[in-house]
Amino acid sequence: MAVVTGASRGLGRAMAVALAEAGADVALASRAKVELEETAHQAEAHGVRALVLPTDVSDYAAVERLMGETASALGRLDVVVNNSGIAKVAPLAEARIEDWQAIVGVNLSGVFHGCRAAAPYLIRQRAGKIINLASVLAAVGLPGYTMYAATKGGVISFTKALGVEWARHNIQVNAIAPGWFVTDMNEAAFADPKIHERLTRDIPARRTGRPEEIGPLAVYLAGPGSDFMTGQTIFLDGGHTAA
Numbered sequence: 001m002a003v004v005t006g007a008s009r010g011l012g013r014a015m016a017v018a019l020a021e022a023g024a025d026v027a028l029a030s031r032a033k034v035e036l037e038e039t040a041h042q043a044e045a046h047g048v049r050a051l052v053l054p055t056d057v058s059d060y061a062a063v064e065r066l067m068g069e070t071a072s073a074l075g076r077l078d079v080v081v082n083n084s085g086i087a088k089v090a091p092l093a094e095a096r097i098e099d100w101q102a103i104v105g106v107n108l109s110g111v112f113h114g115c116r117a118a119a120p121y122l123i124r125q126r127a128g129k130i131i132n133l134a135s136v137l138a139a140v141g142l143p144g145y146t147m148y149a150a151t152k153g154g155v156i157s158f159t160k161a162l163g164v165e166w167a168r169h170n171i172q173v174n175a176i177a178p179g180w181f182v183t184d185m186n187e188a189a190f191a192d193p194k195i196h197e198r199l200t201r202d203i204p205a206r207r208t209g210r211p212e213e214i215g216p217l218a219v220y221l222a223g224p225g226s227d228f229m230t231g232q233t234i235f236l237d238g239g240h241t242a243a
């Protein structure tokens with residue numbers, strides 16, 4: 001069974017539904033209960049169980065409860081997708097301390113919380129899969145995204161180090177670094193044709209990703225086919241970082 005954070009919409013919902021379609025029971029976490037219930041509805045259509053567990057991933061005690069409730073309700077904990085993320089676009093000289101703390105709290109501490117709270121379950125069973133969400137912006141600089149980029153670079157380093165540390169426990173830790181996918185996080189920016197043109201110009205595929213294009217990669221990283229892969233970050237970006 002798989003815990004997916006940030007499952008209320010966007011890429012998290014797409015990965016949760018893809019994992020359900022592949023046969024996994026899912027525990028769905030984020031703050032918005034009603035939207036999580038919609039994801040649960042879509043997951044259950046594939047004949048699996050879906051738990052709705054509203055959680056703020058920046059709060060460690062809440063994430064510990066999430067893992068405990070999931071393990072007791074679904075019997076075990078196999079996969080954790082640390083997907084919750086926020087962005088605040090601002091030139092660094094105008095950035096507010098509260099924004100920095102919020103971005104670090106969700107994007108970086110949220111990943112630490114998910115891994116730390118899942119550790120006792122995964123290590124005890126000597127098996128598990130962690131999938132963290134990084135970003136192309138960890139590899140490519142873009143004005144206005146300094147704070148966000150720093151957290152995503154941190155996710156890549158965290159994933160590499162934990163992949164090495166937990167190899168001895170047979171737990172694989174990998175990251176997906178998406179390029180641009182139009183979701184709630186950025187749709188206001190993409191609605192501006194000039195910004196749309198500016199951002200897709202950097203993508204050799206000349207388009208943004210579709211949320212359903214991330215599901216198969218999550219299923220691969222959650223399943224036995226990826227047992228020999230750990231500590232890696234896979235860029236799913238239409239060639240953006242290869243160009």
Ligand SMILES: NC(=O)c1ccc[n+]([C@@H]2O[C@H](COP(=O)([O-])OP(=O)(O)OC[C@H]3O[C@@H](n4cnc5c(N)ncnc54)[C@H](OP(=O)(O)O)[C@@H]3O)[C@@H](O)[C@H]2O)c1
Nearest residue numbers: 006008010011030031032056057084085135180181183185
């Ligand atoms: N879209 C892209 O182009 C893109 C590119 C690179 C990387 N990414 C990464 O992919 C992940 C998903 O992004 P997305 O595009 O799907 O964004 P999105 O549509 O804005 O969804 C973000 C998710 O994070 C959850 N979230 C935010 N704050 C939270 C908190 N404090 N506690 C728990 N959950 C929280 C939101 O749920 P609630 O509001 O219900 O809490 C929502 O489910 C993020 O890590 C993002 O950085 C996205």
